[in-house]
Amino acid sequence: MEKRYLILDDGTSFLGEGFGDLSNTTGELIINTDLNGYQEAITDPVYHNQIIMFTQPSIGNIGTNPQNYESIITSAKGIVVNQREDINQSPLKAQNLSEFLRERQIPGIWKIDTRALRQYVQSHHVQKASIVNTNDEHAFDQLTAAVLSNQQIQAVATPKPYLVPGSGMTIVVIDLGLRESIIRQLAKLNCNIIVVPWDTDFKGIISLAPEGVVISSGPGAPEEIDNTVLETITKLQPCLPLFGIGLGHELIAIANGATVTKMASGVHGNHHPIRQIITNDILYADQSQTYQIERQSIDNNRLIITFVDLINNSIQGLRSRDYPTFSVQFSPEGTSGIDSGLDLFAEFTESILVRRRLNNNEFGI
Template sequence: MTQRYLILEDGSAYPGKAFGSLATTTGELVANSTMNGYQEIISNQIYHNQIIVFTQTSIGNTGLAQNAYESVLPTAKGVIVREYENLATDHFKRISLDRYLKQHRIPGIYDVDTRQIRRHLQEKGNMKASIVDVADEHAFDQLHATVLTNQQVAQVATPKPYPNPDEGANVIVVDFGLKSGILRELSKRDCNVTVVPWDSTSETILDLDPDGVVLSTGPGAPWNLPESVLSMIQKVQTQVPLFGIGLGHELFALANGAKITELRVEHHGSNHPIREIITNEIFFSGQEQGYAVDSKSIDHAKLFITHVDLVNGTVQGLRHRDFPAFSVQFSPDGAPGPKDSVGLFDDFSEFMARRRDSNGENY
């Protein structure tokens, strides 16, 4: 087997064995503690320009299924695992992870102590990393010289509108790096969905006569998007029900005067306990979080907090006091992860039904 190295910008190096593509790559290093669902994680656009370290011991032992991709073209920069199984022999005829990574030019390394890497990140904080053939001085110089883009949303979001048709409520999904799990949950509720580009104006969205609008998940820092996105949210939330998820949640907060902070260590996994404040119910959620709403910056005349993370105390949900507009930091669709909070899509559907029953007046 070909030996390759994961090198970190603080000078650390981890040798391992290659699988997937043999490309040399650089990205932000993140650790994911999810026990299953590696296919959904790798194909999730929130990992654009990131190298994913899986702390689960064995990866690749189930093959990949056609109905479980979160995007058509994955844009992660690398995959690091402890043990790798190259299986694709079940009756569904799924392709192997090795073949999938080769198809999309994503390099992988196995036989690495991934939990040690996660502990290192927890101690040192977020950092860049590269997957290389030789961990020499030149490789580290190249790593330090690489500047990662801050235009992630523009690189992964759809450039043109497209439909996901059905016969129910007319829903506009603003694509900031959309994962397919959101579309699946809307389809289960018979929503007639139109996906529009991230830079669509409020006029463009409202001209499509929506019953509701979803702000999708996506990669990168919310402050890298232009003010026009916040202006769009400020107008749309006054006209139709609005539901923000992940990056959409952060943008909803910014549009209503709150501030966003970057986490010292990103949180990725499906085991995060969340408390719903109004019911005091505790459930577990899927999490892909690199940023958080600053609770001290929230204007409580506009917004109130609906959910908090019991691990780090971060704001996990917001709702507007005057409009049927709300948001969550976590992934209510699961994919992968618990489905404990999937009922939030029902809440959104109920808001839309009330608006239709009132003909859009005083909803």
């Protein structure tokens, strides 16, 4: 096995062994606590430009499955694990983890004490890391000089509109780095889905005659996104039901006057406890959160907080007081075997049916 190093931007290095692709790589180091679903994480566009460190001790023990892709084009820059396995239990005879990474040119490093590394990263707020062959001064100089692109949405979102046909209500999905599981859930509701590029303006969306709009999850900092998206959200809110997820949730908050800031240590993993305020129910969600909405910036005359994180009390859901607009920070699409938030898609389509009845004056108003 080839020895490789994980080096951090504060000058620290960790010795391990390489697997997958053996090229050098640099990215933002994030901690992922998934108990399962490593393939979904590696293929999730939200991890563009990031090196994913899995705290689950053994990764690769079920192989890969073509039904578990969140995107065909993988965007993660590398993975860090403690124990890696090259087992393939998929009945579809797909690749094992090492083969999967090699084909996609994603470097991996293992035999790293990931739980100790997690504590170190959280206490030292490490931002960047590299997987390299040496930990000499030149390698650290290159890491320090590396500038990660802020054009992340442009790198992962669709450049052209496309259709996922259905016989039900027409839904436009604004692609900010779309997870395919969002499409799967809308398709299960028989929606006629039109996916549009992230910078499609209000007129372009309205011309497609949708009955509702989903603003997808995606990578990067919300403040670095072109104002076109915020302007589109502001104009759409009075016209159509909106449902924001992840980055879409953050942009809906900003469009309604709230402030979003980067967390000292993000939350990435599944089975994360979220409380729904109105019912006091607890759901266990899939999280890919790097930014949070500042609670004091919420205008209570415009927005209602609907979900909160039980661990750090961050805002996990919002609803507009004036419009049929709501959003969640977590992933409600049922990835990694989690389905606690799936009723939010039914709630979204129900809001469309209510709007239909109002427009047809079926309530006698």
